[in-house]
Amino acid sequence: xxxxxxxxxxxxxxxxxxxxxxxxxxxxxxxxxxxxxxxxxxxxxxxxxxxxxxxxxxxxxxxxxxxxxxxxxxxxxxxxxxxxxxxxxxxxxxxxxxxxxxxxxxxxxxxxxxxxxxxxxxxxxxxxxxxxxxxxxxxxxxxxxxxxxxxxxxxxxxxxxxxxxxxxxxxxxxxxxxxxxxxxxxxxxxxxxxxxxxxxxxxxxxxxxxxxxxxxxxxxxxxxxxxxxxxxxxxxxxxxxxxxxxxxxxxxxxxxxxxxxxxxxxxxxxxxxxxxxxxxxxxxxxxxxxxxxxxxxxxxxxxxxxxxxxxxxxxxxxxxxxxxxxxxxxxxxxxxxxxxxxxxxxxxxxxxxxxxxxxxxxxxxxxxxxxxxxxxxxxxxxxxxxxxxxxxxxxxxxxxxxxxxxxxxxxxxxxxxxxxxxxxxxxxxxxxx
Numbered sequence: 001x002x003x004x005x006x007x008x009x010x011x012x013x014x015x016x017x018x019x020x021x022x023x024x025x026x027x028x029x030x031x032x033x034x035x036x037x038x039x040x041x042x043x044x045x046x047x048x049x050x051x052x053x054x055x056x057x058x059x060x061x062x063x064x065x066x067x068x069x070x071x072x073x074x075x076x077x078x079x080x081x082x083x084x085x086x087x088x089x090x091x092x093x094x095x096x097x098x099x100x101x102x103x104x105x106x107x108x109x110x111x112x113x114x115x116x117x118x119x120x121x122x123x124x125x126x127x128x129x130x131x132x133x134x135x136x137x138x139x140x141x142x143x144x145x146x147x148x149x150x151x152x153x154x155x156x157x158x159x160x161x162x163x164x165x166x167x168x169x170x171x172x173x174x175x176x177x178x179x180x181x182x183x184x185x186x187x188x189x190x191x192x193x194x195x196x197x198x199x200x201x202x203x204x205x206x207x208x209x210x211x212x213x214x215x216x217x218x219x220x221x222x223x224x225x226x227x228x229x230x231x232x233x234x235x236x237x238x239x240x241x242x243x244x245x246x247x248x249x250x251x252x253x254x255x256x257x258x259x260x261x262x263x264x265x266x267x268x269x270x271x272x273x274x275x276x277x278x279x280x281x282x283x284x285x286x287x288x289x290x291x292x293x294x295x296x297x298x299x300x301x302x303x304x305x306x307x308x309x310x311x312x313x314x315x316x317x318x319x320x321x322x323x324x325x326x327x328x329x330x331x332x333x334x335x336x337x338x339x340x341x342x343x344x345x346x347x348x349x350x351x352x353x354x355x356x357x358x359x360x361x362x363x364x365x366x367x368x369x370x371x372x373x374x375x376x377x378x379x380x381x382x383x384x385x386x387x388x389x390x391x392x393x394x395x396x397x398x399x400x401x402x403x404x405x406x407x408x409x410x411x412x413x414x415x416x417x418x419x420x421x422x423x424x425x426x427x428x429x430x431x432x433x
């Protein structure tokens with residue numbers, strides 16, 4: 001049962017326990033997997049796929065024929081759902097595209113900034129029990145908009161060596177270039193180092209369990225990564241006019257993800273707190289994944305009663321949740337006060353699942369309080385910036401004395417000389433005072 005707490009009696013550490021670290025045996029196992037894949041390539045990938053997924057694969061890659069067969073096997077109604085979701089995601093993420101800029105407002109000087117896409121990106125998609133088509137859309141579409149030239153999707157197969165038709169259909173709509181039947185730390189290793197079949201990429205994105213998160217942490221520097229994703233979180237901030245059944249349903253929508261997921265309600269209404277507590281128990285009994293949700297609710301669930309909505313918002317900012325629902329009469333009035341949250345859902349008709357599947361904003365979000373300094377996955381994650389500058393001879397000559405003086409004050413004489421030697425009015429021997 002979700003316990004009810006008084007906000008004033010909780011320390012910051014008690015509000016949400018996030019002290020979840022990879023155990024030493026997980027770290028050692030990941031080290032071994034990374035080393036084996038780096039050493040043995042495809043043979044290691046086949047061995048690990050057999051060991052962890054029960055699939056004996058000859059070819060690690062998904063063929064175009066498999067993709068088309070998957071597409072054809074789906075009913076038209078779900079294909080239309082995928083199309084509409086993809087359209088919403090594209091529409092939202094297209095607004096994130098940056099424009100290059102050039103400054104040329106001074107004689108003889110041109111400078112600016114340009115954006116170029118990362119060339120190769122790997123997208124990891126977990127399965128539970130099948131690959132998530134929503135995650136494929138959310139990770140591949142922004143990369144495509146950014147102009148990534150090769151998007152490599154990896155997701156684990158079932159025991160027969162197949163990937164779910166819904167996942168392959170999502171990959172087709174989103175525009176993944178290559179798909180491999182791989183999961184876990186071995187998939188991260190393949191993308192980071194490359195094998196006979198799997199190309200080495202420049203960046204790895206996408207969520208996963210503790211083995212994937214640990215592997216991403218270990219290969220960072222060899223490749224870029226998006227973030228280290230922790231267990232899923234939801235914080236519902238609700239006033240006394242909220243429907244307790246709706247609030248309970250939203251809490252359970254995250255609790256069913258993982259036994260480590262954190263469902264939290266913060267409210268200024270003691271009566272709502274008690275009603276939600278009862279409603280969670282009633283709804284929990286009917287869930288297919290009730291065993292997982294039960295552990296999440298009992299171990300990590302909290303109902304926190306605050307003295308006011310203002311205090312509730314402050315508590316939310318201290319938690320910096322992955323998902324924040326503002327189930328209040330006027331959510332737009334509270335929105336400016338929210339400082340730290342991955343994605344914010346406004347009003348009582350915007351459940352978190354709306355963002356997971358359909359609305360458009362990305363559902364790959366910062367967890368574990370990292371919303372204090374990081375952001376949802378976006379087009380920005382798939383581009384890099386380069387600055388450029390040009391000075392003509394006259395412009396450089398004007399600035400040269402100041403640059404040389406600056407460099408010498410830092411003890412860097414060669415820097416100073418590299419500027420002064422270009423002054424047409426100064427003989428070479430005069431560069432050295």
